[in-house]
Amino acid sequence: xxxxxxxxxxxxxxxxxxxxxxxxxxxxxxxxxxxxxxxxxxxxxxxxxxxxxxxxxxxxxxxxxxxxxxxxxxxxxxxxxxxxxxxxxxxxxxxxxxxxxxxxxxxxxxxxxxxxxxxxxxxxxxxxxxxxxxxxxxxxxxxxxxxxxxxxxxxxxxxxxxxxxxxxxxxxxxxxxxxxxxxxxxxxxxxxxxxxxxxxxxxxxxxxxxxxxxxxxxxxxxxxxxxxxxxxxxxxxxxxxxxxxxxxxxxxxxxxxxxxxxxxxxxxxxxxxxxxxxxxxxxxxxxxxxxxxxxxxxxxxxxxxxxxxxxxxxxxxxxxxxxxxxxxxxxxxxxxxxxxxxxxxxxxxxxxxxxxxxxxxxxxxxxxxxxxxxxxxxxx
Numbered sequence: 001x002x003x004x005x006x007x008x009x010x011x012x013x014x015x016x017x018x019x020x021x022x023x024x025x026x027x028x029x030x031x032x033x034x035x036x037x038x039x040x041x042x043x044x045x046x047x048x049x050x051x052x053x054x055x056x057x058x059x060x061x062x063x064x065x066x067x068x069x070x071x072x073x074x075x076x077x078x079x080x081x082x083x084x085x086x087x088x089x090x091x092x093x094x095x096x097x098x099x100x101x102x103x104x105x106x107x108x109x110x111x112x113x114x115x116x117x118x119x120x121x122x123x124x125x126x127x128x129x130x131x132x133x134x135x136x137x138x139x140x141x142x143x144x145x146x147x148x149x150x151x152x153x154x155x156x157x158x159x160x161x162x163x164x165x166x167x168x169x170x171x172x173x174x175x176x177x178x179x180x181x182x183x184x185x186x187x188x189x190x191x192x193x194x195x196x197x198x199x200x201x202x203x204x205x206x207x208x209x210x211x212x213x214x215x216x217x218x219x220x221x222x223x224x225x226x227x228x229x230x231x232x233x234x235x236x237x238x239x240x241x242x243x244x245x246x247x248x249x250x251x252x253x254x255x256x257x258x259x260x261x262x263x264x265x266x267x268x269x270x271x272x273x274x275x276x277x278x279x280x281x282x283x284x285x286x287x288x289x290x291x292x293x294x295x296x297x298x299x300x301x302x303x304x305x306x307x308x309x310x311x312x313x314x315x316x317x318x319x320x321x322x323x324x325x326x327x328x329x330x331x332x333x334x335x336x337x338x339x340x341x342x343x344x345x346x347x348x349x350x351x352x353x354x355x356x357x358x359x360x361x362x363x364x365x366x367x368x369x370x371x372x373x374x375x376x377x378x379x380x
Contacts, residue, residue: 009056011084012110013075015091021100023069025060031097032058032073036090044086054078055087069097073104076112084109153177153184156192157202163192171210172259173203173235175217175225178248183215186252188259191215197225199232207233213262215239217246219350221370230265237262244328244350288362292316296342296378300364303344311338314361328354340364347377 017028033046042048049055056076063070075091077084088106096102156163162177164184172191174180183191194200206212214229216222218241226238239262241247242254250258288296295316303310309327311319311334319338322330324345331338331354339361343351346367355363355375364378371377 008053008078009076009112010079011077011081012112013073013077013084013088013091014107014110015073015075015088015104016107017071017073017097017102017104019069019097019100019102021067021069021098022064023062023098023100023102025062027098027100028060028062028071028073029058031094031102032075032091035094035096036087039090039093040086044083044090046087049077049079049087069100153180157200159195159200159202161192161195161200161202164189166190166192166206166210169211170213171206172213172215172239173229174215174247175222176248179215179246182248182250183255186255188255194225194229197221197228199229204233207235211236213237213239213259215241215247215259217241217350218243219246219348220353220372221349224349224372226265226268230269235265238265238268239263240268244354246350296340296362296364300342303342306344308344310342312340312342314339316340327351331355331358331360334358 036046038045046055054077056078059074061072073091075087077087079087088109092104092106094102094104154163154165155161156166162180164180168190170190172183172188174183174191174193175197176193176195180191180193183189192203192206194203212233212235214226214235214237216226216238222240229235230238239259241250241258245254247255299310299312307324308321309324309330310321311330313319313336319334319336320330324343327341327343328351331341331351337359341355341360341363343363343365345365346369347363347365349370349372352363352368352370352373352375356373360375362376362378366379368377368379
């Protein structure tokens with residue numbers, strides 16, 4: 001009788017059975033071969049398949065409970081998917097084992113090659129990191145290439161700043177490690193992070209030697225970083241992520257598009273100044289009564305865990321409820337300007353900026369990433 005090679009196994013049929021009597025393993029195996037005989041034709045005759053090495057050794061584990069016998073069956077196959085499922089379905093038709101009535105139920109059909117594929121991908125990633133060049137496979141190749149890019153992250157200077165390859169003349173400066181990883185992932189290698197909002201001394205020195213592009217988030221925090229960096233170092237250009245977006249979440253297409261739109265720092269601050277002069281905004285100071293605070297507290301408590309934001313009118317009536325992810329867009333597009341916004345989660349700088357544009361007067365939330373605003377911030 002031929003034996004199936006462990007290397008050839010494609011699928012493992014897992015089944016459980018129950019019999020009204022005391023059985024031995026040979027009773028179970030005999031029933032599998034005997035009662036499936038002739039069901040599927042000569043090509044799928046189980047005895048012949050086992051002789052040819054297309055079905056492996058059938059494993060049976062038995063457990064007796066009084067006069068009841070229960071157990072599990074494992075059948076390895078080197079057949080294709082459709083043939084394996086036919087064998088599994090045929091096994092479920094077995095009604096007797098030895099002298100006893102019995103039932104068999106297929107629990108699952110396991111693709112045993114899945115773990116091998118996972119190993120291949122992980123091993124290939126490690127091998128790829130140690131060689132030059134690339135492979136020509138498709139989906140697996142893309143995963144390996146991405147892993148290689150992100151694994152090539154380096155540490156720049158004694159300050160151990162996350163970076164890529166800084167040997168060229170042009171350098172892109174971003175805020176954090178996640179920004180560096182995203183740029184590396186999308187093929188932009190000449191990047192270094194400040195690791196925060198404060199300008200590191202090593203980047204200040206780098207600005208004296210290289211052509212620097214500062215790539216900032218599209219929110220208030222990004223503009224504050226731009227002001228801080230340009231006040232303390234010689235930066236050539238500024239690139240800005242789309243409104244409300246952070247560099248770390250941009251797609252490859254968005255990264256390249258916004259880097260192409262970089263502008264000299266003088267032009268950047270000139271546009272900022274003219275925009276501020278054209279649209280002066282002032283948020284009115286709001287005083288809440290105890291009754292108003294109680295109502296906001298109740299709405300805030302009920303909103304916890306919902307991952308939503310509630311937009312309220314000046315009378316504290318609900319205008320609409322939106323997901324936190326779409327809040328910035330909703331604030332900018334809302335026809336009725338919300339006086340109060342209740343948010344489940346931490347309020348980011350970009351959300352505060354959108355709220356300012358919508359002339360919101362009060363934001364209620366648990367935490368605030370920044371308090372640099374004229375909006376009344378309530379932490380309940």
